[in-house]
Amino acid sequence: MPIPDSKPAIAEGRLLARFPFLPQASPWIAGLANKHGIDLDTLLEGPSMEKARLRARQRLLESLEKDKSSQSNNDVWTEDGQIIEAFAFYYARLVICASEDEKLIARWAQTEAERAERMLVSHKGVAFDEQHLDLIARSYFTKIKSEDSVNSGSVKHGFSSMKSTGSLMMNLNQVEQGKTWNIGLSDYIEVCPKITGHRWRLPNTDIKDGWIKLHHESEYNSSKKLARLMRERFKQEIERDALSRVNDVTTELAIRLAEPVGMLRSQMSKIQKDAIELVGASQEEWPPCMKNIVAQLTQGVNVNHFGRVFMASMASTLALPQEACVDFFRGAPDFSEQTTAYQVAHIYDREYTPSGCGKLKVNHNCPVLPGDDRICDIEWMNHPLKYIRAKQRSNSMRQKVEQKTTSDSGDGESQDD
Ligand code: SF4
Structure with missing residues (x-):
């Protein structure tokens, strides 16, 4: 991977605080640590680093929740704000390395890289500062x-x-x-x-x-x-850097970081538990929008791009095999095995969150009208995944009632006998 041997000098604290993973940030952060007496003990437990630790937790939790990422409230024009941002990154990296979990590390690197990309371009797509864009790009290309x-x-x-x-x-x-x-x-x-x-x-x-x-x-x-x-380059470098530091985490450091690592793991297992419940979803529990797209594709209808991405992201969330997802598209008029397999693999790799009802309606992928489906009519129904959960709950309650009725009638029969 060609990374420039000599990188442009960056001295501006505001920029380094926003992009603390930049190679040029290390000496700057070391300078801040010296100036303010921030050592490992202070970072892990010192009251002065409390805000940095809270910010780190926020960023770590965001890395577990897809499509959720907030901007910092810290004013990076001030040195205090810069310290919080910079040391929050350092603390988060310590925690993620102490987890020794490659999947967590990859997700964290992805979230940090996405946040950095958003900071490089404004919502109108114009670079926040082309001079800075140039400096940062020359650090990586x-x-x-x-x-x-x-x-x-x-x-x-x-x-x-x-x-x-x-x-x-x-x-x-x-x-x-x-x-x-x-x-x-x-x-x-x-x-x-x-x-x-x-x-x-x-x-x-x-x-x-x-x-x-x-x-x-x-x-x-x-x-x-x-x-x-x-x-892409940010993600590769942040992940590579974190993986290279995993072995540096001593047993003593791992013990001191056990609480935030435990918090991360428990949040991860909660998310996985929710996912496992969804994974068990049978076809009967799929929402009408998903069933409709499958039916349309089978009939050779040219489903729009939005509907196709939705279909693949639902298949990925429900942990259907990738080959089964590719099979859904076989009836599409423009089907190409190679292209579809590639695009499906991308969606599975990135763990895209399926779109909500609002976007599906706007993009003509919601087939129901009021009165067509009782669950879709519920006021809070705004996401196809909620539909599946509601359907699972209603099916499970119905089964319990049926079992109770059977057992009650069985009791009655034995009494008659
Ligand atoms: S209301 Fe939502 S869940 Fe129901 S079919 Fe439309 S998009 Fe799907």
């Missing part, structure tokens, strides 16, 4: 360069065919889009296999002289694409 969009020429793949005309409208668009980034081919091919979507496949990229140009798209500008590539 050997070849990276940018060009102003004004000079970036035409855009490929039909995303826009306009050339720079100097018109006011074009200039405004370019200002909004930000820079156009180019990444070295060897860096790109290290991370792109982990990312799904046709735009990331090599034949669909703009390759020239060993560089790949990340073109702007209307809702996906070049900075956002670079941040997506960086997320």
Whole structure:
């Protein structure tokens, strides 16, 4: 994996606090520890580190709960805020290493990488600061360069065919889009296999002289694409770093971290228990939206992309075998074994959470109308997984009533005898 030998200097505490896994953050954090007398004992038990430990727990718990991740309330413009963020990361890494659980480590690395990606791009897809994006990208990629969009020429793949005309409208668009980034081919091919979507496949990229140009798209500008590539690299590095530290956790340290590790494990087993209950779901307990998609695919109806992702994520949550999930799509008019297997594997790997009822309705994947299904009509029904739980509970109560009736009538018969 090509990681740059020499990394750009980053001295700004605000940036290092936000991205404490950066290689440049280690000496900065060591400096803070020296300046404020923060040693291992202080980090593990000192009152001054209480906020950092709480923030670490929050981040660790978020890594277990898919699709749940909050931004920090700490003001990283102040040194106090920077200390909390930086040492929260260190404490969380100690706990996760003490767990010696590769799955927990991978989930934590994934959550930290996703959080970092979100910080690199604003909700409008514009980089929070392109100068910082450049610094961080050069810390992880050997070849990276940018060009102003004004000079970036035409855009490929039909995303826009306009050339720079100097018109006011074009200039405004370019200002909004930000820079156009180019990444070295060897860096790109290290991370792109982990990312799904046709735009990331090599034949669909703009390759020239060993560089790949990340073109702007209307809702996906070049900075956002670079941040997506960086997320993969962040995850790889955070995970590799944590795994390399597992053996450094001494027995004494493991004992001192037993409480937060226990808290993590118990939360994990609670989530797994919920999942196991769902895994037992029979087809009769599936919600109408899921049954409808399976029926449509079987009949060769072209189910939309949203419905397909939902179907695969439900299959993954219910722990159906991947091959069985691929089989659902065999009737689709555009079925390709290889592409489907790849996409299904991606959804299983990432443990996607199935979409809720609201999104399914908006995307035309909810087949019921009021009065069609008693459970779907319940006021709090907002997720197909809740449907399965409600159905399981109602089935189990019905069985209990039936058993009681049978046993009562059996008692009666024996008395008659
Ligand atoms: S209401 Fe929700 S659970 Fe019921 S069919 Fe529609 S999307 Fe599925």
